[in-house]
Every structure is written in structure tokens, then in C-alpha cells.
Amino acid sequence: MPELDFRIEGAEAVPYAAVPTIAFKLRVSNLPPQQTIHTVVLRAQIQIESTRRHYSSEEQARLVDLFGDPDRWSLTLKTMLWTHAIVVLPGFMGNSLVDLPVPCTFDFNVAATKYFHALQGGELPLVFLFSGTVFYQDESGTMQVAPISWEKEAKFRLPVRTWHDLIESYYPNSAWLSVRKDVFDRLYQYKVRCGIPTWEQTLERVLDSVEETAKP
Numbered sequence: 001m002p003e004l005d006f007r008i009e010g011a012e013a014v015p016y017a018a019v020p021t022i023a024f025k026l027r028v029s030n031l032p033p034q035q036t037i038h039t040v041v042l043r044a045q046i047q048i049e050s051t052r053r054h055y056s057s058e059e060q061a062r063l064v065d066l067f068g069d070p071d072r073w074s075l076t077l078k079t080m081l082w083t084h085a086i087v088v089l090p091g092f093m094g095n096s097l098v099d100l101p102v103p104c105t106f107d108f109n110v111a112a113t114k115y116f117h118a119l120q121g122g123e124l125p126l127v128f129l130f131s132g133t134v135f136y137q138d139e140s141g142t143m144q145v146a147p148i149s150w151e152k153e154a155k156f157r158l159p160v161r162t163w164h165d166l167i168e169s170y171y172p173n174s175a176w177l178s179v180r181k182d183v184f185d186r187l188y189q190y191k192v193r194c195g196i197p198t199w200e201q202t203l204e205r206v207l208d209s210v211e212e213t214a215k216p
Contacts, residue, residue: 002146005029005152006153011159020167024101048082048112106175126155130148131152134146
């Protein structure tokens, strides 16, 4: 029966993908190495080990929306689920290096986006939890099927710059914000009624109005 092990050897942005995507370089090794692996259907749950890095004072201020005030982080700062990914490995013997593509959303309603955006440098501590199915050939040449142990995992520290550069290349000097339909309708009516040409100018006028009202 195969004994698969997993290691992340690197990560890079995928150019010209349909959506912003990071390709993690995944090394899959098997024991015994002479055994023929026909196919591996591999699933990965990717978690952010947010407790395993230091945060600057600026980053702490930007993370209040997620974790609250820093003096409560001993209770609120926990490992977060980022996303799930799947890849099908072709046949190999010994080991194989494949890309594990992970799409990256820029939706600020998603906790992972808020977390990534708040970080200014350093690395993102990630853990990949693997599961799936391996199709292999036994000693008699018969095709066999076996599950991948839930205990299989790999850790990787993704440079924060990789995520920021990826998002900037797809959405230069931009950000995406999802709002309820009724809120959008009110904002759109305000934009049309006031004859404001762009959404940026619309939001700036609303913000300026609120700030002016808030002045003592």
C-alpha cells in the first residue's frame, strides 16, 4: 500500500489566469519508491496559522476588525480556514512535483482577504491538510485503490509580498466591496441625483459629508 508524503517547495502567482491564483509547488513522494502510482485525486484544506507570527503595531490596528483589540488576542486570535483546493496527479514512481492552484478572492467580506490585506510584510504561516484517493498497482500488477490518511499535512510560510503583488497585478490601485442590494440602490440613486460621474467621487462626497457632520 502506498505511503504518500507531501511537501510545499514554493509558491508563485499564475499569470493571465481567469481569476487571481497562486500555484503552490507540491512535492508528492511515495514509499516504496519503485511502486507505480497511476493517479492521485488529492484534496487540500488550507488553514492560516495566525498565532504563529508576530504583528507590528500597524498590522494590529488593521486587524481589529477581525480579532478585536490586541489585548484580547489571547482569546480571539486562532487558526482560520482559508480555502479548499483539489488537484489530480498523473502517474509517477518515487516522487512528483505538481502545481496546486489556489484561487484568491479580493472580496472584503471574506475573513482571509481582510487578514492578508492587513499584513504589511513577512510571511503567512499556512498548513495544508490532505485527503483523497490514490490509485496504484500492487506487486501482482493489479490495480488497487486506497484512501490518503487524514494525518497527512504540510506547512509552508508564504511571503506576504506574493499575495500583495498578485492582487495588485489583477486589481491595480483598486479594491472590491460587496454591499446589500438595497444599500447599492440608495447609493446609485444618490449618484444619479447629484450627477456624480464616478463611484469614487460618490463615496468621497458621502465620506466628506459624514466627516463634516462629525466635526465638533
